[in-house]
Amino acid sequence: MKVYRVRAIIERDMRKFFRSPALMMTSMVFPLMQLIVLGYAFGGKIKNVNLALVDEDHGAESRVVRQRLNAIVEGPQTFHISEYSNLPDAMTDLRAGFVKAILDVPQDFSERVLRNEKPRLGFIEDNTDNFTASGILERVQELQTSLNGPVLPPLQSGQSLASNITSAANPERLPGKIVIQTVEVYPYIEYIKYLLAGSISISIFVVAMIGGGIVFIDDKARGLHEGYLATPLSKADLVLGLVSSGAIKGLMAGLTITLIGGLIAGIERLWDPVRLFYLVIVLTVTALAMISFMFLLMVRVSDPLVPRAIFGVLNTLLYFPSGAIYPTEGFPVWLRWISVVDPFTYAVHALKNLLLKNTGFEGIYRDVGILFGFSILLISGCVLLFKRQI
């Protein structure tokens, strides 16, 4: 071993490193992005969950329930309330994933409270997401305590909570009388099942990254594109051809992971043909959206290092804010906005609805529509930006 040779190799590598701004940027941006995104994506307090309130009573006591619910809406903001006139409609939306839980105030609730005849509220929750379910349940238990506890006057300036309770006019308002009966709609969901939707989406993303990013830029750098650009192919022919082939590959990868992952995770009735049909629809639009997203990012890039350099950044930026590993309801506002424009979010939501709840079409049509619209928009952008000439 000769030191001068080692030095020469070090010099060569350092010169290349400092002349490659994409790599330099990524080497610094990637860990920072991981710190920020992952730091805020896990363990946040569940907020703004959509809770269906079905008030069949409309009595004085149901107004008390509403007041206490509103206190939660204004205070910890765990949920916001959507009013439903009947339970079946609310159940339909719960199964489709539009609401996460239902609080049912039965018709005779006020009367039972006044007569002291075991008044009950019904709480029905979508327990496919354990994080959200436990977050809501915690608040509902507080609601029960509050309904059975004293009526507190407004807290005076400088007054402690304990002295406020002691000075309450009716400290034993309805001790232990109101019971909230909790019903979980689905059997217990293991975390591996919860993660499956994200893993399927990641498999499609990797195919999009390789097919729409790395291979596309490598072919460009090797000059293979020049051979095609000299043919009568139009920009739309080229873009649609490349995007479609990428989507087919993404679908193949997604379907393979769905079946293998489904077997490993123990998804029940995996071979249900109707559900498989809907899964194929979701996987197709997901693949189309991801490949067109990747293609739009790469359409003007010619340096083969770029797709490799941004792979990790994109993965962090798209996967973690999607709700694949932790519910989006636990995110801060800025991360929620990323999740809104992130195609992963809709793919994960639709796949969870199909795999964990077997919702059918009503649980996926919004996501499918958004992903399809997103794809059309991005493909149009690709056609506009694609350079037909050298």
Added chain:
Amino acid sequence: MLAIEVDGLTKRFGTFVAVDHVHFTVEAGEIFGLLGPNGAGKTTLIRMLTTLTPPTEGTARVAGHDVRKDADGVRNSIGVIPQALTSDPELTAEENLLIHAKLYGVPASQRSKLIRDLLEAVDLTRFAKGLVGTFSGGMRRRLEIARGLVHSPKILFLDEPTTGLDPVSRTNVWEMINKVQKQSNLTILLTTHYMDEADKLCHRIAIVDHGKLAALDTPTQLKDSIPGNDVVEAEFANALPEWLEMLKSLPQVVSVNTHEGVTHIASHNGPDTVGALMEAARKGGVTVKRVTVQGTTLDDVFLHYTGRQLRDEVGAGARLDIAHLYK
């Protein structure tokens, strides 16, 4: 009938003029060569003619279609073999041709026979099922020539078709080009920096230098256009300043140039000039280190029209890269 008409074609990249008001025409069935060193503007010119780069100024018609106004008409009429190897290495030879046949809408009923015939024409039948990634450079280039012919184009553009190939592969490619041209009376426009390639293949040659056409004619006419039939190349030691003037006075000598220590003497009769030169050197005490006689080459033509030797220009980049090693 004209296959290609170029009128004042110009391409500027910022302030750099890559192609500068070029005019020429190519007859149908002709093999036309653009000869010049790297960076002369040949590739830019061919890219403008094949619609890959928009011209800054001027017009060009290819197979009757304007390159600006009817790019699709041009693309449908031409086959293009770019300088880079552009066949897909992950596909077989047959698959590469099949994809291009489909791109050009060749009817399914004709594809199999067409591909068989093309592979046979470029002598790759045995390798039809072989992955292109395993092919030599010469085989890939031949496959690309076949690919360029898949839709029976009227004009074939070849950009530096033998660059990077070994001598045997180069000869094979030349044979292939001649063969396909004769079979279908194809018009071919090729660029090259190899003088022998231009000399052997082209019916007419345009010498390109700094984006301009320096000369245009048949190889024979180009060689005849410079003074003298032979070129005597010599290197001397102990030569006095008046030595060059003395050389000009030798019998049959037309002109004398010195380039990087080598003296080029254009002569009507090389052997006679050499005899007289040796006698004069003996009398004048000049040492003749080396002397050769050769017929006029395209390099001499290039030297005559541009003031530089083409072989020097082609190697100049490489010499610059390694120059510091000799300091």
